[in-house]
């Protein structure tokens with residue numbers, strides 16, 4: 001089965017539409033969003049996606065009630081700040097990544113094959129294009145980087161957005177750039 005990962009879409013509707021096209025093309029069954037939708041209308045865009053959206057809240061997601069409503073309306077599942085998900089014998093933890101300490105604890109817990117995070121707007125593992133999910137060793141962190149377009153701001157340069165596609169049977173993941 002295929003699983004999509006996206007995070008930190010931050011109001012970028014154009015890029016969200018591109019990501020949904022990729023997820024539909026790749027025929028993923030589930031998409032995990034690691035938070036920072038910001039505008040609840042971003043969630044509504046996922047209505048035309050042929051996969052179920054599973055999300056957690058990020059530090060910029062203040063409109064919790066509206067976000068929850070949007071998730072319910074599209075048949076998705078908003079898990080709060082921390083989430084767990086199992087598929088094809090893979091145990092997955094989901095956390096935006098706001099607290100590096102909580103992230104560290106989740107990794108150290110040994111409960112998960114991989115943890116889906118966002119927040120840093122940087123890919124994890126850094127510089128990868130594809131790779132394998134380790135069988136029984138350390139917990140991998142999969143962070144798709146930002147879901148929005150490249151932005152230059154006072155906070156620095158945010159690189160191009162991207163998504164991750166995980167093949168849960170082959171236990172492989174692949175990063176796809178958003179144009």
Ligand code: NI
Pocket residue numbers: 036058059060096118119120
């Ligand atoms: Ni964030």
